[in-house]
Amino acid sequence: MIGFPILTLITFLPIVGMIIILAMPKDKSIWIKYTALAATGFQVMLAVILLGNYDYSAGGIFQAESFQFIEKFRWIEITGLSWLGTLKVDYFLGIDGLSMPMVLLTALISFIATISSWNINKSVKGYFALFLLLDTGMMGVFVALDLFLFYVFWELMLLPMYFLIGIWGGPRKEYAAIKFFIYTLFGSIFILIVMIGLYFSATEVIAGGERVFTFNMLALMDQANYSVDGILSPFNPHNLRFIAYIALFVGFAIKIPMFPFHTWLPDAHVEAPTPISVILAGVLLKMGTYGILRISYPIFPDITRDLMWYIALFGMINIIYGALVALAQKDFKKLIAYSSVSHMGYVLLGMASLSSTGINGAIFQMFNHGTITAMLFLIVGVLYDRSHTRGLNDFGGLATQMPAYTGFVTVAFFAALGLPSLSGFISEALVFVGAFGVESIRVLTIISMLGILLGAAYILWTLQRIFFGKLNEKWAQLTDIDAREYIMFIPLTVIIIFLGIYPSAMLDIMSTSVNTLVEFVINGANNISISGL
Amino acid sequence: MSEISIINISIIILLLPLVSFVLLIFFGKKFPKLYLAATGVVFVALVLSIAVTFGMLTSYSGETLSFSFTWIDFGNVPSIGFLSIELGFEINNVTALMLFVVNLISALVHLYSIEYMRGDIRYTRYFAYLGIFTFSMLGIVITNNLLMMYIFWELVGLSSYLLIGFWFEKDSASDAGKKAFLVNRVGDIGMWIGILILFTHYKTFTFSTIFEQISLGNLPFDSAAALTTAGILIFLGAVGKSAQFPLHVWLPDAMEGPTPVSALIHAATMVAAGVYLLVKIFVILTADAMLVIAVVGGVTAFVAATIALTQNDIKKVLAYSTVSQLGYMVLAVGVGAYAFAFFHLVTHAFFKACLFLGSGSVIHAMHHEQDIRYMGGLRKKMPLTYYTFLISTLAISGVPLFSGFLSKDGILAGTLAFGSLTGHWLLPIIGFTVAAMTAFYMFRLVIITFHGEPRNKEKYDHAHESKWVMTAPLAVLSLLSIFIFYTPNPISADAGWFLNKWISTPQTVVPAEASFDFMQSGMNKHETGLAQESGIVHSVQYTEAMHHAHYPAMFLSLILAGLGILIAFIFYQWKKVDLEKLTEKLNSLYKFSLNKWYIDEFYHATFISGTIRSADALSWFDYYIIDGIVNASASITRFVSRLSGWFDTFIVDGLVNFSALFSGFIGLSFRRLQTGKVQTYIVFVVFAVLVLLLFFRPF
Amino acid sequence: MSIYDVIFYLFAILTIGSGYLVVTSKNIVHSAFYLLFTLFGVAGLYVLLAADFIAIVQLMVYVGGILILLLFGVMLTNKVTDVKIRTGTIHIIPAVIGTGLLMGVIVSMMLRTNWKSEPGELPFTTTYGLGRILLTDYVLVFELLAMLLLIALIGAASIARRDNE
C-alpha cells in the first residue's frame, strides 16, 4: 500500500490548483493554463500510481476490508441530539473495481479537457478555477463511500458546471445552463430524500459500542443493520423501499440521461464549450450509472431484481430512440449528444442483466463511452473552431483537406459504432452477451441489437456528409490539426485501440468486484424474499 | 514441419498484411515507395502460406491443429463458475487451402494494382487498405471460434467500406461503401444473435467445444429449434457477406470501388467469407436450417442470373454473376454438398478474380469506360487479356476441361441427389436453369466486349494491351482454371486429390431427429468422431445418391451450357435474331431484369425511408413532446411561481406594505406632532407626565 | 385664624394672583412687573417659613438681578419704536387642560400624601447656620456653583457677543 493518503490527494489536488490559480494575477493566462495542466497532469500520474498499486483480486462492494486505499475519519459528529442520538458523517474514501475505471477515466478526461481548453480566452482565471473545482467534484463522487460525502461531491460538481456552461457557452447558454442545473438538481432532491430515509433506517456500531444512524454505504448494504421500524428497512412490512428505489433511480437516471429525462443533454452539449462537453459526456454521464451500481444495486437488491425488466426496457428505449433521433439531427454536436443517449442505453441494458458479463460490459462501456465520446466532442470542437458551424450539411469532402483529422475521426467513429478491435465493440458485445443470457430480457436485447445497425447508419452518414464527396470550396482554407490537437487525440486513440485488442487490461480491474457485486445482489435479493418480506 | 511451426507460421501470415497496413498508414506519406514493400510482404505471406498448405496437406491432412489463449477472464462468476473467453486459431485442410487462395489472390491483386492504380492521389493508402482487407480475411480463415470470426467479419466490413468508398469524392462511391457496410451489418446482427444463442448455452465461442457438446446431445436451450434458429441466424451473417438474396443489393454497387478491389472482394475475400463460414458451421446445421440455406442460395442464384442477363456495365455483369455463383455455393451447402461448395469457392475464386482483373485491364485500356455497348473488337488489341478472359469464361460457364465444370457439376449433382432424397425437385431445376443462363450471359459479355467491330473507334484506337504486372496475374489465374490442378480426370473431380485427399465432408453433429436422414452415417456418435478423424466421407447414403446423380447432372449441364453459349453466339456474334424486337416483346421482363427486380427501390421505399421518417418523427417527438413536456413543466412552474409571485406581491407583501403604509399613515399623523416647536413638546411632556402619574398613582 | 395664617393667605394670594397675571398678561412689560410681585410674594412666604436669608437673597437676586435681566431682554428684543410688545399665545386649550389636570393631580397628590411632618426648631436667624453648612457640608456644591456661575457668565457674554464675528 501507499504511505500517503492518495485518494484525498487525487481528489483535492485540483482544489489546490484552483487556489493557486485564484492567487494568480488575472492577466497571466498562460501561467494559469499551465497550473491547471500541472494539476490535472499530476492527477493522471496519481491515477497511474493507483493503478500500479491496485490489487486485482480485491472485491470491494460491501466488504470494507477489501476496499483499497481506504481513508476513514470522523468528519461531522454531533452527540446528544435527543431522539436523533448521535449524528455522524464519515470522511470515508476507498476504491474497488467499480470505481477504479472511473477514477482513471476522470483523471484522463480532465487532463485531455484541460488541453482542449487551451484556446479559451474569456476570463481564463475564472474558467480554470471552476474547471478544477468541477474536477474535484467528479473525482470525489467516484471515491466517496459515505453517502453524505457522495452527495456533497455530487452537488459540488453542479455549480461549476452551471457557470461553465452559462458563461463560456454558445448562444443559448443561459437556457441550457439553467435547464441542466434545474434538471439535475431535481434529480438530486430525490437522491437526498432517499439518503435521509436510509439514514434513519439503519444503524451502525461505532467505536464506543453504541449503535448510531449512519450514512456509511457499506453499513447500509448490510441488511443486519436495519431496524425493524425503519421506513426503508426490508424488515418493515410497510416499508417504502420500492418508492425509494424509484426515486433514487430517477435521480440517477436524469444524469445518465435515461429516456425520457434526456432532453437536457442535447441542449447542454450544444451550448457548452468543447472541453465542457467532453467532461459532460466523458465523466458526468457516468455518475448516474455508477450511482446505480454503487448505491441502488447493493442497498436495494430485492427491488433491483424485481425491476430488472424495466431497467432493460429503458435501456432498449435509450438505445433505439437515441439512435433514431440522432439519425435525424442536422447539428453535429446534437447528433453526438443523442449518440450518447444511445450508448448509455447499452450501459443500462448491461446493468439490467444482473450478470457478470453484462455488468462488466456496462462498466467497460462507461469507460469506453467516456473516451470515445470525449474524442467525438473534441472532433466537433476542432471542426467548429475552424469553421464556426456545426451543420452536418455545411461540409463535404474534408477528407482530402484534413487527412490526419479524418484519420482520427474515422477511428473514433468506428469505435462509436462498435467496430471490433476498437474498445466500443468489446463493451457492447459483453453487454449483449450478458443481457442475452437472461431469459426475461432476451427479447429486449434482440430489439436493442437494432441499435448496432442504426448506430452504423447515423455514423456512416455523418462521415459521408462531412468528409466525403467533393470538397466544398468554402472550406478550402481549413488547416489540418495542429500539435496540440494531436496531443489530445493520440492518447485517446491509443486507449481506444489498445482496449479493443487487449480488453483484459480494463476488465481484470473490475471483474472481481463485479462478480462480488452480482453475487451480493442476488444473495441479498434471495435473503429478503426468504425472510418473507 | 511441426504442428507448432505450422500454427506459428499461420499467425505470421495473418500478421504480415497488418504490418503492411500499419507501415503504410503511418509512413506512407514519407516513403511513397513503401507500396513495393507492401507487395513484397504479401508475397512473403503467399510463400509462407504455400509452405503451410503444403505442410498441412502432406503431413497433417485431415487433422486439426489448434492453438488458443485466454483473452478475457471473468474469474469466478456467480451462478456460472469460472468463465473466460478464449480466442485461438485452428488449421485444417480447408483452412490451409483457403489461406493459400486468399494470399494468392491478394498477392496478385497487389501486383496488378501497382500498375492499375498508378497516379492515384491516395496510392499508398490504397495498398494499406488492401493490407487490412487481407488481414481481416485471413483472420476469418484461421480462427477457431465464433467471436473472432465475428470480429474479423466486421473488420472485413470495415475494409470493404474503405475500399469500396476509396474514391470518396464520388458520391456514388461513398454511398456504395456505406450501403455495403450497413447491409452487411443487418446480416451481422443476425449472426451475432446466433452466436449469442450458442454462447449463452455453452459459455464458449470455440467451434470444436460447441460441436462436441452438440454431438453429445447437449442442444442450446435443450431444443433442436434453437439449434435451427442459431444456424439460420449465423447463416444470416453469410447472407450479408456473401450477398445472398435479399441482402445482395450491396454487391453490385460495390463496383464503385477500384476494379482490383472488386476482384479481391468478389473472388477471394469478402464474399467467400460467407461461404467459408457455412463450411465451418456445416456440422451444426439442422435439416430445417439446411433447407432454408438451400432455398436462399437457389433464389439468389436465380435472381442474380436473371439480372445479369441484361446488364450493360462490364463490372455489373460480373458482379451479378458473382452473386449467382455465390448462390450456387450456398445452395451446395444447403443440399449437403459440402465438399463441392468449398471446391466451387476455390475454383470460382480463381476464375472470377481473373475475370475481374481482365475487365480491369479492359477498363484501364478503355480509359475507364465500363459500358460494354461502347466496346467491341478488343480481341485484336488485347490478346492476352482476351484469352485469359475467355478461359475464365469457359470455366464459369461449365465447359469441360476447366475447373468450373468440375465444381459446378458436383453442385448440380448434389442438388439432384438432394431432390431425389427429399423430394425438393425445385432446387435442381433452378440450378440447371441458372447454369444455362450463366453460360449465356458470360458469352454475351465476351462477344460484345471482345468480338465484332469496335463501336467506339476513338477509344478503341487508344486501347492497348496492359503491362506485364497486370497481365501476369491474369495468366496465373487463368492457368489455375484448368482442371489439371484439381484432378487428373477432366470430367469428374471425385477421384481427384482435391476432393479425395484434401477435402472430406465432416460428419454432422446434429441429433438424428433434427437432421436429414441422409446426413446421418448410421454410426453412433463416438464412432462418428473417429470416422471424422480418419477422413471418411460423412454419409454413405448421400454419397451414393451423388454418384447416381453424377452422370445425369453432367450431361444435363453440358447440354444446357452448350445451349446457353449457342444462344449467345446466335444473338450477339451471328446476330440471327433481331434483339430490339425481342426486347420490345419482352419489354416488361427486360425492364424488370435491367432494373434488378426493383429491389433497391423497394428497400428505399420501405426500410430506408421508413427509418428516416421514423427518425424525423421521433426527433420531432423528442423536440416538441418530450422536451416540450420539460419546457411546459418549466412554464407551469414559472406560471405558478408568477402566481405565487403575484400572491406574494399583492397579498403577502401587500400585507407587509399595508402595515408599512399604515404605520406610515400613523407616522404621518404623528409627524404633525413633530412640529419642531419646543413648547408643543412640552405639552406632550405634560400629558405624558399626567398619564404616568395617573397610571402609577403614587398617591 | 391667627395672624400668621392671615399673612400666609395674603402672600399666597399675592403670589398666585400675580403669577396668574404673569402668564396671562399680553404685555410683556406688564408680565415682568407682575413677576416682580410674584417674587415678592414668594419672598414673603420664605419669611413665613423662617428663611430670612433666602428671602433676602430672593429679593436681591431675583428682583434686583434676574428680573432686570429679563426686562433688558424684553427691551433688546423688541424694537422700542415698535409699540407692539405684546406677545401671542399658543396651545391655549391643551395647555389649559394639561396644566389644569396637572395642577389637580399634583395638588391632590400633595394633599393625599401623608407627609411625615415634625416641625423642628430653626434658629432665629439662619444666616449663620447657612454660612456654616455652605462652607462645611455643602462646600463642594458651593464651589461647583461658583464655577458654574463663572462659566455661565463667560458663556453668556460669549454667546451674546457672537454677532460680532
Add this chain to the structure above:
Amino acid sequence: MIEVGLNHYLVVSSILFSLGVYGVVTRKNAVMVLMGLELILNAANINFIAFAKYGNFGLGGQAMALFVIILAAAEAAIALAIVLNLYKTFSNVNVDEIDKLKE
C-alpha cells in the same frame, strides 16, 4: 379652617408650578417663557423651604433653595444671551416660529 401647615405651602407651590408650566407652554415670546421658568423654579423653592421647616432637616433645604436661586441666575443670564442671539438670527424671539428642530 385648619391651621396653615405644610400642605398649604405645597398647594401654593403646586399652583405656582402649574402656572409656570402654563406660561412656558402658551407664550410665544422667549422672554415670557423664561418668566414661566422662573415661576417653576420658585415653586420648587417654596417646596424646599417648606420641607426644611416642617421636615426637620435642618438648614439643608434652605441651602438647596439658595443653590436653585444661583442656578436661576446663571440660567437667566445664559438664556437671555441665547434669546439675544436668536433675535439676531431670526429677527424675532417667537419660539413657535423657531422650529429648525423640525428638520
